[in-house]
Amino acid sequence: MRFTTGSIRVEPDRKYVVLPRLGRLKVHESARKLARRLEAGTARILAATVRREGGRWYVSFTCEVVRAARTPTxxxxxxxxxxxxxxxxxxxxxxxxxxxxxxxxxxxxxxxxxxxxxxxxxxxxxxxxxxxxxxxxxxxxxxxxxxxxxxxxxxxxxxxxxxxxxxxxxxxxxxxxxxxxxxxxxxxxxxxxxxxxxxxxxxxxxxxxxxxxxxxxxxxxxxxxxxxxxxxxxxxxxxxxxxxxxxxxxxxxxxxxxxxxxxxxxxxxxxxxxxxxxxxxxxxxxxxxxxxxxxxxxxxxxxxxxxxxxxxxxxxxxxxxxxxxxx
Structure with missing residues (x-):
């Protein structure tokens, strides 16, 4: 199931995500990395995909991210x-x-x-x-x-x-x-x-x-x-x-x-x-x-x-x- 419109966001406590039609969902892993980028304005959520695999539910966020220039070691x-x-x-x-x-x-x-x-x-x-x-x-x-x-x-x-x-x-x-x-x-x-x-x-x-x-x-x-x-x-x-x-x-x-x-x-x-x-x-x-x-x-x-x-x-x-x- 893929959502491209509606309310898609990460809660301030970084333990819950909000998706259209599904509402507020608690995640097993912390979403602090994504939340920090969203707060800093270096990322923007474009879509969310929910799938079931191996008896577990997963949500994947497709984001537009501003990446800093890097050079190899x-x-x-x-x-x-x-x-x-x-x-x-x-x-x-x-x-x-x-x-x-x-x-x-x-x-x-x-x-x-x-x-x-x-x-x-x-x-x-x-x-x-x-x-x-x-x-x-x-x-x-x-x-x-x-x-x-x-x-x-x-x-x-x-x-x-x-x-x-x-x-x-x-x-x-x-x-x-x-x-x-x-x-x-x-x-x-x-x-x-x-x-x-x-x-x-x-x-x-x-x-x-x-x-x-x-x-x-x-x-x-x-x-x-x-x-x-x-x-x-x-x-x-x-x-x-x-x-x-x-x-x-x-x-x-x-x-x-x-x-x-x-x-x-x-x-x-x-x-x-x-x-x-x-x-x-x-x-x-x-x-x-x-x-x-x-x-x-x-x-x-x-x-x-x-x-x-x-x-x-x-x-x-x-x-x-x-x-x-x-x-």
Missing amino acids: RPDSVVGVDLGVTHLAVLSTGEQVPNPRHLVEATGRLRRLARRVSRRVGPDRRVRRDPSNRWQRATRQLARAHARVANLRRDGLHHLTTRLAREHATIVVEDLNVAGMLRNRRLARHIADAGFAELRRHLHYKTEWNGGRLIMADRWFPSSKTCSGCGTVTTKLALAERTYTCTTCGLTLDRDLNAAINLAALAREVIDDRSGRESLNGRRADRKPPPAGLVAVKRPPGTAMAGNTGTVPPQGGTTPRLLVKAH
Whole structure:
């Protein structure tokens, strides 16, 4: 349910919100951050959305916010981020972010709850049968378990992306074909649990908020097959090979770290053109790159990579909208 007109406000005690048709509602979390912005005149509520998820009610405020100009902690830093299943992210600095795998950890409990639901008397429209109280209670428990997994995943992604956006001025990620990766029946559950698309979406707006820039490498760029030392491209590299060994210069490096270093090197060769130059996606259909992202150019095979990844001047930007949640 979405409200765009009527009385939408936060009470002075910051524990209640007023919504049209619903009246005065008490929130579980304090709304002091939103109330301070409203009192200072740096925010204006445009709409409110009420939804039910996992047995709880949430209200989200869409606001127009005046944001102060920010600069990253390291204005000259360029970092490449290689996403994966073994490690959620491997940075070109050598840092490996572990993959928490929340869905895998909760699989046993989800199965038990789903089996409990199937053994209860559920609704049946053919005979006009209402669900039993036990079925409703088991369904609520299953919904809360799924919501907990989603909340844990969302919280971890927010912590990671906020840290990257505040610290580094330029972040380079790959334009992964997640829909195609999900066709792999052996890895589909793990890929969906990682949340690659959500991570990139977070970086998309958080880099603007913090005065940085996000560069998206081309989907067909061979970041894992390219040697980060001499630039030689390997013809074939099996997914099971987790260590990259260059036959030309003899470099031996972790596969994901090698890909992250190659992504960071692309920041020097990026095309700084926001005029909307069209490219092709995985289905050979024309599309325009996102306005806040930049498309990176492939590095020619066999060209040596410079020792320094270079400095990419940050591009500031502000976004007029912010989602504030209270439940």
